Amino acid sequence: MSTTNNTLPRWADVLLIPIINIALALLVSGLIIIAIGEDPIEAVKILLVGAFGYDEAMGYTLYYTTNFIFTGLAVSVAFHAGLFNIGGEGQAYIGGLGVGLVMLALGPILPFYLLMILGIIAAAVFGAAWAYVPAYLQVYRGSHIVITTIMFNFIASALMVYLMVNVLIAPGSMAPQSVMLADSSHLPFIHEIMNALGYEMVHTPLNISFFWALICCLLLWVYLWHSRWGYELRTVGFNEKAAGYAGINTKKVVIITMCISGALAGFVGINEIQGVHHKLLLNFTAGYGFTGIAVSLMGRNHPVGVVLASLLFGILYQGGAELAFEVPKITREMVVTIQGLVILFSGALAYMTRPWLEKIFSLFSRPASATTQEA
Amino acid sequence: MKSCKTLLAAVFSSRTVISSRAAKNLAPVLAVGAVALASATAQAANIKPAVVFDMGGKFDKSFNEAVYHGVERFSKDTGIKYRDFEVNNETQFEQAHRKFAQRGSNPIIGVGFTQSSAVQEVAAKFPETKFVLIDSVVDLPNVQSLLFKEHEGSFLVGMLAAMKSKSGKVGFVGGMDIPLIRKFQCGYEQGAKYANKDIEVIANMTGNTPAAWNNPGRGSELAKGQFDRGVDVIFAAAGGTGFGVYQAAKDNGKYAIGVDSNQNHLQPGTMLTSMVKRVGVAAYKAFSDAKDGTWKPGISSLGLAEGGVDWALDEHNAALITTKMETAMEKTKAAIISGKIKVHDYMSNNSCSY
Numbered sequence: 215m216s217t218t219n220n221t222l223p224r225w226a227d228v229l230l231i232p233i234i235n236i237a238l239a240l241l242v243s244g245l246i247i248i249a250i251g252e253d254p255i256e257a258v259k260i261l262l263v264g265a266f267g268y269d270e271a272m273g274y275t276l277y278y279t280t281n282f283i284f285t286g287l288a289v290s291v292a293f294h295a296g297l298f299n300i301g302g303e304g305q306a307y308i309g310g311l312g313v314g315l316v317m318l319a320l321g322p323i324l325p326f327y328l329l330m331i332l333g334i335i336a337a338a339v340f341g342a343a344w345a346y347v348p349a350y351l352q353v354y355r356g357s358h359i360v361i362t363t364i365m366f367n368f369i370a371s372a373l374m375v376y377l378m379v380n381v382l383i384a385p386g387s388m389a390p391q392s393v394m395l396a397d398s399s400h401l402p403f404i405h406e407i408m409n410a411l412g413y414e415m416v417h418t419p420l421n422i423s424f425f426w427a428l429i430c431c432l433l434l435w436v437y438l439w440h441s442r443w444g445y446e447l448r449t450v451g452f453n454e455k456a457a458g459y460a461g462i463n464t465k466k467v468v469i470i471t472m473c474i475s476g477a478l479a480g481f482v483g484i485n486e487i488q489g490v491h492h493k494l495l496l497n498f499t500a501g502y503g504f505t506g507i508a509v510s511l512m513g514r515n516h517p518v519g520v521v522l523a524s525l526l527f528g529i530l531y532q533g534g535a536e537l538a539f540e541v542p543k544i545t546r547e548m549v550v551t552i553q554g555l556v557i558l559f560s561g562a563l564a565y566m567t568r569p570w571l572e573k574i575f576s577l578f579s580r581p582a583s584a585t586t587q588e589a
Numbered sequence: 590m591k592s593c594k595t596l597l598a599a600v601f602s603s604r605t606v607i608s609s610r611a612a613k614n615l616a617p618v619l620a621v622g623a624v625a626l627a628s629a630t631a632q633a634a635n636i637k638p639a640v641v642f643d644m645g646g647k648f649d650k651s652f653n654e655a656v657y658h659g660v661e662r663f664s665k666d667t668g669i670k671y672r673d674f675e676v677n678n679e680t681q682f683e684q685a686h687r688k689f690a691q692r693g694s695n696p697i698i699g700v701g702f703t704q705s706s707a708v709q710e711v712a713a714k715f716p717e718t719k720f721v722l723i724d725s726v727v728d729l730p731n732v733q734s735l736l737f738k739e740h741e742g743s744f745l746v747g748m749l750a751a752m753k754s755k756s757g758k759v760g761f762v763g764g765m766d767i768p769l770i771r772k773f774q775c776g777y778e779q780g781a782k783y784a785n786k787d788i789e790v791i792a793n794m795t796g797n798t799p800a801a802w803n804n805p806g807r808g809s810e811l812a813k814g815q816f817d818r819g820v821d822v823i824f825a826a827a828g829g830t831g832f833g834v835y836q837a838a839k840d841n842g843k844y845a846i847g848v849d850s851n852q853n854h855l856q857p858g859t860m861l862t863s864m865v866k867r868v869g870v871a872a873y874k875a876f877s878d879a880k881d882g883t884w885k886p887g888i889s890s891l892g893l894a895e896g897g898v899d900w901a902l903d904e905h906n907a908a909l910i911t912t913k914m915e916t917a918m919e920k921t922k923a924a925i926i927s928g929k930i931k932v933h934d935y936m937s938n939n940s941c942s943y
Contacts, residue, residue, distance in 0.1 A: 274684065368798075375766055375797035383768070383939065389702045389725065390767055417687075419680050490680060491706075497644075497799060500678035535681055539674055539688060546646070546675045 222572055228519075232512070232560055234567050236526070239559040243552040252543055264536025265529040273404065273418025275525075275532040280420070280485050281306075282524035283427040285506025287434055288479035290515035294438060295471040296451040301348060301363030302479040303503025304370030305341040309480020311374060312340025313487045314392060314494035318382075321396030329399045333488045334426065334481070341480020342473035344370060349472035353465045359472070367503070378496050392494035401489040421489035423481070430478060431517035437474075438517075447471055479503060511561045530556060638663075638671040638876050639694035641685045643701035645802055646675045651828040651849045652868060656700050656723070659869025663876045671876070682707035690715040696879045698872055699723065702769065708732060719884055721875040723868055724769070726888055735871050736890045739769070740776030741925055742864040742898030743824070744932045746846050747780025748921055749900065750822040751788045752914050753844060753861055760815035761792040762808060762834050764827035765801040768936050770794070773826040773848075773864075775941035776932055783921070783930070791815050795830050808833030816841050822861060824848070835860060844909070853905040861909055863901040871897065894926040 244254035265275045285302045292299035299305075316336040321329065348362035378390040385393075401422050405415040438444040449457040450467045458464045486498040509527055513519030534549035559566075640660055647657040660671050672694060674685045682704045689697050690711055696719035699708045705725040712720045712729045719731055726734040750759040759781050763770040774792055781788045793811045795801040808830035812823055816837070823838060824846040825831035831848060832855070838845035839856045847853060847863030854860075871891060878884040891897020900918065902910060924930040933943035 274680075277680070372797040379767060389705060391706070493706075495679065498679055500680075531677075535677065535684070539685070542672070546677055 222568070222575055226571065226575065228514070231564070231567060231571065234571070235560040235564060236556060238567070239552075239555040242555050242559075246548070246551065247544070250543055250548070252541055257537060257541065257544065260540050261529070261533035261537050264540070265533035269405075270416045270418050271532060271536065273415070273420040274535075275528040276404075276424055277419040277421075277485070277490070277528075278531040279521075279524045279528035280424045280427045281482050281502040282505060282509045282527045283431065283521055284481040284485070285479050285503050286509030286513055286520040286524055287430055287517065288475045288503075289506045289510035290513065290517075290520055291434060291438070291447075291478065292471055292475040293510060293515050294451045295447045295467060296454060297352075297468065297471060297475075298360050299345065299363055299472065299475045299479075300360055300507065301345060301366045301476070301503070302506045303499050303501070304363070304367035305344045305476040305479035306482035306499045306503045307367075307370040307374055308344040308483075309337040309341035309477075310483025310487045310498055311377070311494065312336035312480065313483040314382075314395070317395045317399040317488060318392060318494070321399040324398065326398045330401065330488075333399070333401075333484050337480040337483045338477035339480075341476040341478070341483070343476070345472040345476025345479070346469065349469045352472075353468050374496060378494065382494055384493075390496055395488070395492045399488060400492055401484070403489075419490040421485065423485040423489045426481065426484065428521070430481065431521055434474075434478075435517045443467075443470070479506070508557045508561055511564075512557070526556070527553075636669060636696065636876070636879050637692075637694045638669065638696055638698070638879065639689040640671060640673040640698045640700065640872070641682065641689070641704060641707075642673060642675045643703060644676060644678075644799055645828065647673065649802065649828055650832075651802075652866075653700055655850050655866070655869040656698065656872045657869075659872035660698070660876060662869070663873045667877070667880065669876075669880070679703065683710055686711040686720070687714070690718045695719055696721055696875060696884065698875060700868075700872075701725075719879055719886070721872070723871065730886055733875065733884065733886050734888045735868075735875070736888060737866050737868070737871075737897050738890060738892030738932075738934070739773050739864075739866060739898060740779075740932045740934050741892045742866065742900065743773045743776030743826070744780035744783070744925065744930075745893070745900045745918060745922060746824055746862055746864045747777035747782075747790075748784040749780075749862055749910075749914060749918060750777070750824060750844075750846060751781040751784035752917065753909070754785075754788065754820075754822050756819045756821050757785065757787060758789045758791060758819045758821065760812070760820035760823035761790060762811050762815070762823055762825045762827055762830070763792065763794040764796075764830055765799060766794040766797055768939060770826055771941065772935040773824075775935040775943075777824050777826075778941065779932055779943055784917075791818055791820055795827050802828035802830060804830045805833030805836070809837040812837035812845070813841065816843055822846065824864070826864070847901075851901040851903065853901055853903055857905040858908075860906055862906055865899045865901050867891070867897055867899070892925075893922055 240258065247254040247257050264271050266272055285306060288302050289299055313333050313336050316332050317329065320332065344366060348359050348366055351357040351362050352359040382392045383390050404420040405417055408415040446462045446467050449462055450464050454464050482499060482502055487494060491498060505527060509520060509523045513523035530553045534553060537544050538546045538549050640656065642653045645653050647653050664671055672689065676682055676685060686697060686699065686707050698721040700723050702725035705722060705727055708720050708722045709727045712727060712732045716731050721733045721735060723735045761774050761777055763774055778790045781790055795804055795807050795811065808825065808827060812834040815823055822844040823834055825834040826848045835845045835856045839859045844859055844861040846861050849866045851865050852860060852863045893899065921930065925932060935941050
């Protein structure tokens, strides 16, 4: 493997391979679209225009991206410590519950700036608490974290249904939804800000939590690669036993890492509850937690990669919806298939094209690579 | 018997109703049907209807599918094409309604109570567009809210279940545990107790997530569990999960009651009846009213009196229903319609106290 790393320049590894993989996925999707009798070029055009073409599309794409950044970061931070957090969905759900409860209780009393900070804290605390239990069970009881985090998704779902149906439902409401949150707790939409600045922009769900997602990327990058805790975290990820021998409190690291992971997933609740829906409701997580796993894999567990992968998934979600909207023959199941192909080619088959690419590169740069290998 | 059958016939073959109406002015209808796209100027083609389906999708074998069949039939009968969209998440409801409204779709049907806030939002911004919301209420001058009195229909099938039961125990299998399904359950319980005040009703919900609408394996398990406890008739208000219940009833020689569509044909011989909720007919009517210019906003509550809900009697279950049962059912139905029997609606106070 070390020699293969030498034969492929870094830019090809991080940029070219993903692009080739996505192109392959689109190629196969194109074949499927031809098979149902539609024009694949037209479909790609609709998908891309639907994701970027106008301000509304852009807003929706970035709104999805926001959620994927949070859940993608959540999975990747755990992954760096060798933990596979499948519970992003449940942590996001409970994070949103935390945001909702705080806003319902304090929304009418406090000003916006306090509520914004409280929302972040509530999402983080609730999400982290939901991740803490599986972490504790893993560290002190030996229950595998993959199993427990999956099961905690179901518990979160059951808890939310119980609360929404029995406790938090707005009086007289047909749907299990809470009363609307006070205006002071709403996060400003980007289109509101743009309109205030004099730029015309239509209503989209994109709100300022997008910037918080980007800040989280930066914070996580600093934490992972430029702090002692991050060093410990990555050491545990490489080899937990060795880390233990080196004097790192591995139990503490696992628990803290899972709490950070849960907190990040919980921030989905800020975007959804405080940013978009302005009330507590069921199923607002809509699978973002699970998609976060694919986002993290595709982004190679690096914050920058996660942002790019999130953008890709944002495009697929929004452009895909547009595709289903514009072309009646392409159903939403078809769109899921296309998304699945992208995940398959860039996640599971990520290294399939690598040997060929290496051969091509070695043809062009044989003398150079030969000297480096001898050296 | 006769009245019920004619009503059923009328509702299930609205096509014949339409065609007889169409016979009066055959020429324009034919023109529209034949060259619907070319004749954009034709009067009847003025509407551009659209449907936004719920998360379950248009092929959920139940609620959404009933609407799908309703609008498909409308499309076939009139030659008017409609657009539709199936959402993947909550945020897309608003997006879909806004998009349809922007592109001039009119009227737009929103299927399911989860769309109420989206319709509220978009209908306010497009006052010229007609919106139809099924299963929930939005109070705007351009919104028609279609509600169904599921408790009334459930009351009837609950009564039938209790009359059919030999063990004195009847069962209920709900889909996702939400107020709407508790409304079914509550009506069913009242009906069962009305027929036999000592009856025991054993109820289970399939789950807490939308996956509960489509889990026949779990439905079958719950049904078997209830049979083991002595239940001999089960009402399944659980979407696709119900198929497991119907299969289990057949395998164990017990009875099951279908929901939403007339599901009697699924397991003839063990399907006691179905609690029919005619969302498809309602959707059809909304479109054709808009076409004829008779569409009206406001709340319409469709119960037994309006034919919005009913119990299904056809050739598949006729052998299971004695004349005595049928007379009792028709009598009760008339009593509910006339208001002599009041069925408590779970959603009126979010509790099943009657």
